[in-house]
């Protein structure tokens with residue numbers, strides 16, 4: 084389904100389904116009958132009230148369509164990966180969700196409140212961690228967190244409790260009195276996460292939190308996020324280009340390019356669908372391994388065969404594209420085995436999430 | 450002391466502080482914590498202390514022989530005061546400037562903006578931190594002043610006066626700096642502004658330092674008039690303090706929010722404050738100093754017209770549409786909306802506000818003349834027609850006509866530009882308005898020069914073509930009462946009137962927007978037709994952030 088079809092189906096299906104969300108305690112009746120507008124295929128019960136609901140979001144900067152009809156939904160406890168190449172509109176969408184910017188058209192709801200109409204209520208419900216955030220000079224970890232606790236209006240014991248909770252959760256207690264501009268990247272990401280958590284919002288929006296972290300710090304971050312979503316029931320929207328990471332952190336994903344959603348659903352769905360597309364497609368990449376010195380000759384031989392589009396050699400590997408159907412594949416394989424070449428391996432190129440991503444996105448640069 | 454011990458002590462102190470600090474502005478707490486660790490603050494503190502010590506020691510050595518019977522207290526105080534003044538008028542305001550600017554530079558501002566902290570709290574917090582620093586410096590200086598009070602010739606009244614106004618001026622300067630720090634984001638512009646600001650602060654310092662020397666040397670009589678002037682200055686200063694506060698807050702507020710309301714309310718309050726003060730003064734002093742025929746009422750009109758010209762310059766160029774958030778928050782009662790409407794953002798409503806008050810100036814001015822005459826006990830009181838035919842009145846009305854003409858033109862041009870090229874910003878409108886005005890000022894000279902009018906003349910007398918040049922025309926009408934001045938008056942009234950009429954449809958539309966707002970349906974089901982409408986509107990208007 085092309086993205087425009089996707090949009091149309093959503094446009095018709097999601098009409099007048101948001102109803103009138105009033106507050107977080109209201110029964111989820113408004114959502115009843117809510118058709119699947121995106122990623123709530125993630126085994127979630129549709130009766131649950133969505134925490135993030137982005138609807139036909141558009142944001143243009145002059146002629147540039149940075150966000151161009153993006154819709155998706157996230158339910159409590161979900162970790163949604165927001166994946167896209169550079170300049171695809173992730174940060175723009177997230178800034179709108181955090182009430183730092185306004186859409187050109189469409190709307191987004193956090194905890195049922197519109198980012199356009201109720202920014203104050205949205206701010207209470209959202210913790211936003213931008214990709215780059217400034218650090219105050221002459222300030223230590225506790226002071227930083229304390230300042231934001233106060234800025235969110237926490238008073239007295241509540242504030243102290245919030246500080247304790249965050250320091251324990253992020254394991255920053257032992258660094259409580261370290262000046263923040265001496266923190267390592269990993270530690271300052273933890274501090275950023277701590278700041279986002281200080282007013283205990285149900286929705287977290289994290290813009291590339293894993294960027295620049297070493298593998299260990301990334302694993303730790305992943306664990307923190309897992310705890311936040313599974314144990315504390317937070318809804319987390321997390322953007323990244325690091326795709327291999329996302330498979331483990333997220334239960335679902337929205338893939339966006341040039342401001343448009345290309346695919347959305349659970350990670351598994353996206354992957355399966357991609358594999359299925361590949362199986363259906365008539366242009367498959369195969370890799371063959373032959374004994375020493377035969378690669379060049381094999382490549383030449385392959386090029387003479389029907390349905391072979393191209394063949395490249397890399398040491399003893401030969402990669403070639405093939406556009407025939409399964410019968411043609413079988414024929415080719417039989418002929419290859421029967422030929423003089425000493426074939427050791429013959430495989431279809433392995434499909435990773437990375438490949439799915441590369442295949443889905445087209446490298447459009449606006 | 451081990452670090453562990455130190456930490457636990459800090460913890461303990463923090464805990465104690467925590468109990469009391471809940472209701473203090475978070476920004477103040479943050480700034481205090483930061484400044485306790487900041488080199489700049491500690492250096493200023495230590496340097497002031499050292500300077501005062503040096504002054505004391507050198508002074509005592511210098512005056513050693515005469516210290517017991519000569520009034521040297523004055524010299525000591527002035528020297529201490531200079532140290533204090535430098536910190537108060539240069540270091541603290543400049544620190545405030547830097548503090549808000551770095552906040553905005555360091556990407557910290559955005560995450561602050563989405564907390565529940567209001568922009569006004571941020572500004573007030575920054576101001577309060579500046580105030581706190583000033584108070585700490587006062588505490589540093591206090592013992593030295595106490596020392597100087599032991600010497601001969603100490604004048605408690607004058608010292609208290611100086612110390613009080615210095616604190617007030619420091620606050621004013623800090624507010625001004627905070628406002629400047631929010632204007633302009635371009636790097637070159639900022640560099641220029643820093644230089645300009647430093648120059649301004651240093652000259653403030655030097656003028657205050659010499660004023661203090663003048664006052665301390667017995668230069669001003671502390672009589673009723675002196676206090677009255679001080680009161681007037683204080684009130685005027687306070688009104689600008691609030692105005693600058695509102696402007697700063699507006700600069701830190703999201704565009705879709707109501708940013709003009711506070712500014713417009715304060716500017717209007719300033720207008721009424723001016724006239725109230727003027728009426729009060731006229732009643733108090735009419736019998737001794739003023740007569741109705743004086744230029745007094747007319748000068749008030751000049752000040753108030755100038756005020757509205759400046760307010761109008763900014764107000765009439767604002768973008769017209771009321772954002773969804775503003776419309777949603779408009780009061781339910783029609784009468785409340787009627788009271789609010791001219792304070793809502795938008796060029797048409799700005800034009801309405803300014804014109805309304807410019808026209809109100811005429812009766813206020815005439816009334817002031819009448820009241821002055823009445824209070825002075827003059828027997829032959831003027832009639833309304835007498836007042837109206839007064840030459841100075843004519844001149845004032847011409848002034849108002851010109852202001853309405855240029856503001857109205859500015860609004861029409863800006864509104865047209867915004868319609869034609871939707872990416873037009875208010876600032877563009879202001880530049881165009883300036884250029885238009887400048888062209889009206891300059892073109893008569895150019896035309897007259899081109900036709901050779903100036904060739905065989907020694908003096909530059911007024912040519913009828915000059916009517917479009919407000920500067921020359923107002924000067925002429927002010928100095929002369931003849932057929933030509935009559936012509937200028939007629940032109941100004943006519944031009945103002947025509948522009949007023951030309952603005953009428955736009956103004957009415959603007960008022961309707963505020964009086965009968967299309968209230969957004971906050972939780973409307975967002976179907977795709979709405980989105981398509983929004984997109985279409987964005988395409989037509991080019992406004993890419995949704996406002997309506």
Ligand SMILES: Nc1ncnc2c1ncn2[C@@H]1O[C@H](COP(=O)(O)OP(=O)(O)OP(=O)(O)O)[C@@H](O)[C@H]1O
Pocket residue numbers: 144147149167168169170171172173174175176449
């Ligand atoms: N304020 C702005 N003015 C003009 N263009 C903008 C603005 N903000 C973003 N853009 C443009 O919008 C597009 C989307 O940007 P965005 O930052 O959302 O991408 P992203 O997906 O976050 O990219 P990255 O992975 O590099 O962070 C980019 O082409 C960017 O140049």
Ligand SMILES: [Mg+2]
Pocket residue numbers: 173174175214290
């Ligand atoms: Mg980004």
